Amino acid sequence: MRERDTAVDAARRRASPRVRRERFKDFLCVAPALAFFAVFVYYPLVDLFRIGFTNWNLIRDEYKYVGFKNYKWLFKGSGLDTWLASLKVTFSYTFWEIVITLVGGILLAALFNREGKAFAAMRSIVFMPKYIAISTSAIVFMWILNDQYGFLNYVLGAFGVGPVAWLNSERTALTSVLILTGWRVVGYGMMIYLSAMKGISKDYYEAAELDGAGALKRFRHITLPLLSPTTLFLFVTTFIASMKVFQSIDVMTAGGPYESTNVMVYWIYDLAFVQFRVDRAAVVASVFFVILLAFTAATMKISNKSVHYDS
């Protein structure tokens, strides 16, 4: 250890002014990006935790530090019930978005896994909704889900079901939002799985076929395990994305009815910009950040042990 240290020191001492200048120029290449992350990502995160200890609101300019008052409001005071309800609805939204992306994605991948132009075109169509602004598609879905004149209730009515109140009922509002989500994300899951399936060597399938394994068995014992890194990738990215859900909620339900779709980011927004309680919003956001970080870290840790890597 000691020897190596002195060797490094020696190398550093030997570095000529020219080499040092080159190193500095290399560093200058990354400096703008680093400065940006310092100012617009890391500093705001620190500032967020600081604001949580103040009584700042958007109505008055001055504020003072109030210790853990806002945390008490959240964990022991009147904020607790809303917080728990919001956590519950955020996680249940996330759970269903993950299920749709993973299960729906892999089923569609199996279905659309066929050569030829017709299938390539159909795959593109199923994938496209992800690229349409959520706010715009949300407005289209609100029209389809309209309880009086919507097309969905008309179709259900033809089967003797309904009319369902969809966005106007606390029992079905989250489901309504998830219908839009499903439409948007299932093709994305499919595409990610399909591109991973292309990378699986045909040899596995041929060997299994020789052993007499049927199509379902081959899917179960070859495709699924070899796709586990892809499943992990989709799981983690979908988790992070869906915990942040805001756009569809803002347009379709505004957190209602009766806070039944009051997801975490919507609540933070509502606290800050509707109720002007920036201090409380900061505390909810801080705690939310810790939850996100803990869950992501835990997922990574578990998955490192259980994911099957093909190499």
Next chain:
Amino acid sequence: MTNQALAANVRARRLRAAATVLQYALAIAIVLIVVFPLYWMIISSLKTSEELLQAVPSLWPAQFRWRNYADALAMAPFGRYFFNTVVMTVGIMGLQLVIGSFAAYGFAKGQFPGRDALFIVVLGALMIPIQVTFVPIYGMVAKLHWINTFAGLIVPHAVSAYMIFLLRQTFKSVDDSFLEAARLEGMGRVGVIFRILVPMCKPTMMTVGIISFIDGWNAYFWPKMVTTTSFRRTIAQGVYELKRSYAGLETMNQNQIMAGAVMAVVPIVVLFIVLQKYILSGFSKAASK
């Protein structure tokens, strides 16, 4: 014996044909379900209000009311929304590509102490979404008087950690000998990055550029925070604003709202169709890393 084998063969072939038919049928059914909302949007945008509210909805307009589009344009300043969106999106994409290319070069090919530790700092930014930090960022932007300005819309999105990550990966795959040859010919860093690395990695540059463009075009959360009037609103908010401008009379004006939605969706659908090959390859790249 042979007869039996033949019969088994025929049966197997029939089974396979049936499976193919089933696969086509299911695939087409799913495509129809996915397309339906877009079809319904277009059809609704052309109906009259009376037809819109019929008890039995029509699958094809009895008469086409193109005026819905003019009416929607009269209700909301779509031209301004488009202008704002284009400036914001191009600004974000340009800054992300330029700053991102420099950073990716530094992290992939540069030699300076602490390089890999600093790259962790970049990756860490992926874990801190603006949906968590928007309150302090809003405070900062307000202090700079950037509310309702392009600076406020663009600057907080000017660098993408995800793009740096993808570009670094691609730049790393370029052999050092190309860079050394360019340096020997007296090319500086800027030349190496933009005349050697970027052209050599054109497919990836295209992909990340397009994804940045689409993300910018569809951005909703931050533009909503930083704009308070229609003066700098973007198209992703525009349709919602159009809907709200009918306050209480939305149902009978759905045709005009859908016309606004069509206008908002068309550019991105065209872009998707023209450039989908780059979009698709981008996602397989992302997933394989």
